[in-house]
Amino acid sequence: MVFQTGSQRYHVLKQIDLDVFHGDVHLLMGPSGSGKTTLLSILGGILTPTSGTVKILGQDITTLSRQKLSRFRRQHIGFIFQGFNLFPALTAADNVKVAMKLKGIKPHLWDKTAQTLLGHVGLGDKVDHYPHDLSGGQKQRVAIARALVGHPPIIMADEPTAALDSHSGHAVISLLRNLAKEGASTVLMVTHDPRIKDVADRIAYLEDGMLNDH
Numbered sequence: 001m002v003f004q005t006g007s008q009r010y011h012v013l014k015q016i017d018l019d020v021f022h023g024d025v026h027l028l029m030g031p032s033g034s035g036k037t038t039l040l041s042i043l044g045g046i047l048t049p050t051s052g053t054v055k056i057l058g059q060d061i062t063t064l065s066r067q068k069l070s071r072f073r074r075q076h077i078g079f080i081f082q083g084f085n086l087f088p089a090l091t092a093a094d095n096v097k098v099a100m101k102l103k104g105i106k107p108h109l110w111d112k113t114a115q116t117l118l119g120h121v122g123l124g125d126k127v128d129h130y131p132h133d134l135s136g137g138q139k140q141r142v143a144i145a146r147a148l149v150g151h152p153p154i155i156m157a158d159e160p161t162a163a164l165d166s167h168s169g170h171a172v173i174s175l176l177r178n179l180a181k182e183g184a185s186t187v188l189m190v191t192h193d194p195r196i197k198d199v200a201d202r203i204a205y206l207e208d209g210m211l212n213d214h
């Protein structure tokens with residue numbers, strides 16, 4: 001991946017070769033600025049690489065049209081971002097329903113599905129709460145429930161515990177791990193939280209845009 005800003009070229013990712021296996025919790029670690037978010041964005045089809053290919057579930061996503069790519073993302077990938085990205089004026093349930101609308105889930109299923117998904121992340125009694133009435137860990141769990149809408153086979157998370165204290169951080173990580181193991185989802189997670197290493201099946205280290213697979 002090369003970023004061009006004015007006359008400057010930044011070669012941010014070099015010779016990346018990474019396999020992520022079905023059902024694994026795969027971590028992407030490395031210092032700040034090493035290219036983790038850029039790589040996750042490319043793997044999730046949010047950024048198009050300058051060269052190279054990304055194959056997900058047998059599909060080369062780098063050759064898809066914008067429209068097909070966005071449909072592919074909606075169907076197969078759930079994203080969890082660092083800053084929760086919840087709508088402050090919507091309840092936990094309504095935040096989850098926004099994703100259902102986007103994914104084309106029939107409106108008569110919204111209430112029940114939101115309740116089920118929020119129950120799944122331990123927030124069954126918080127469906128009518130607004131984000132400002134939830135702790136950081138609870139907000140992140142709403143974001144996880146939202147990413148689980150439609151049961152995407154792949155979950156991508158960019159530093160999901162960065163804003164959390166160690167207790168809620170660990171709760172969020174165990175939740176993601178259980179999802180991977182019980183739901184046979186694949187979890188690809190960016191982190192520089194060393195506590196998370198013990199729940200990972202695989203860890204890839206990025207440094208200066210280069211990958212060391214362990």
Ligand SMILES: Nc1ncnc2c1ncn2[C@@H]1O[C@H](COP(=O)(O)OP(=O)(O)O)[C@@H](O)[C@H]1O
Nearest residue numbers: 003005010012031032033034035036037038039
């Ligand atoms: N849109 C962009 N234009 C130019 N440089 C960028 C852009 N996005 C990221 N970078 C640069 O790429 C490098 C890697 O960034 P990033 O992937 O966000 O790292 P990390 O997530 O590991 O902290 C950084 O040096 C950053 O400044």
Ligand SMILES: [Mg+2]
Nearest residue numbers: 036037038158
């Ligand atoms: Mg980042």
